[in-house]
Amino acid sequence: MSWNFRKSRKSVPSEDDVARECEKIKSVEDASKQMLKDGKKMADTDFETAKAAKKLASDLNALQSENASCNCAVILAKTMDDCGSLADKKYQLLQKTLIKPMKWYGDLFPHLNGHIKSHDKAQQDYKKLKAKMDKIREKGDTGPNIVKMNNMKRELVPVEEEFDAKHRMLLDEFPAFYNGRLQYLQPIFEAVVRSECWYHHQLQELFDKTLNELTQTDPDVDLEAEVNDTLEQIRGLSITKD
Structure with a gap:
């Protein structure tokens, strides 16, 4: 049975794309905090x-x-x-x-920052499991290693799907929030x-x-x-x- 599930799925979006969108949100958060501070001074x-x-x-x-x-x-x-x-x-x-x-x-930014933390945790879990699989692969295709590899591939499927979903969600939600800021x-x-x-x-x-x-x-x-x-x-x- 083949576990090469990547062939039928889209690749995970670039981490640089998410980092860029997070930087945009951070700049808007900083600017809005400063605007509120200066607005209070004026009032x-x-x-x-x-x-x-x-x-x-x-x-x-x-x-x-x-x-x-x-x-x-x-x-x-x-x-x-x-x-x-x-x-x-x-x-x-x-x-x-x-x-x-x-x-x-x-008050919207804690919600967005919560998504970032959730995304980062899913990313860490995904990378940690991938690192374990790489170590087992380096040990060779022995019977026990093949069993471990198959078990870890099964574990990797939901972990990668969760990371992929959170990754894509950020790339959908963050640009929409950033581009819609002036409407508010x-x-x-x-x-x-x-x-x-x-x-x-x-x-x-x-x-x-x-x-x-x-x-x-x-x-x-x-x-x-x-x-x-x-x-x-x-x-x-x-x-x-x-």
């Missing part, structure tokens, strides 16, 4: 901006309580309070559009850009409104001249030279 900045703006609004309100005629402080306090609210909304948007989706995306990530990128556009547009509208309120408080006041006068007073108090 934390918005959180701190919201706190700072609210604190400044509180300081301005305290200033107004000491000087009832300081109407500009009231206007600016309201503006800074609104700035804080906008920064807080942007923080919440980043959590929904970037942080959580990237966390979910990162592009909506995230678009959502982040839209969030930033919304935030800065709201800020522009807010400060345009504030500027109009400040200039319309007293039609006779030259706002630019008032600002320059204030800057001159500040310079006069400074102990350093320009």
Whole structure:
């Protein structure tokens, strides 16, 4: 009976092919981890901006309580309070559009890495059994060796089939995941850009409104001249030279 089962089966795909696909997945995993880390930093900045703006609004309100005629402080306090609210909304948007989706995306990699470990174990089992068969073959075709060789050939069939299946599965699943990454990530990128556009547009509208309120408080006041006068007073108090 012939045990040359390789004649009727396709050859096992190259190990280099799997190694190349694993490297691609590793690069995507590293990049996504870094993106999540930097995204958290950006969100934390918005959180701190919201706190700072609210604190400044509180300081301005305290200033107004000491000087009832300081109407500009009231206007600016309201503006800074609104700035804080906008920064807080942007923080919440980043959590929904970037942080959580990237966390979910990162949860896929342990599953993929599990496939790699399973593949590597099957490969080791296959190579170990093949090495044993080679040693027996080197000892010659004695009766006991022939029996051992036939038994090991039977053992090799399911081991090689399992390794072959895991090998081909990686070559199917990994390229599909890698090539499909932008289908998942592009909506995230678009959502982040839209969030930033919304935030800065709201800020522009807010400060345009504030500027109009400040200039319309007293039609006779030259706002630019008032600002320059204030800057001159500040310079006069400074102990350093320009």
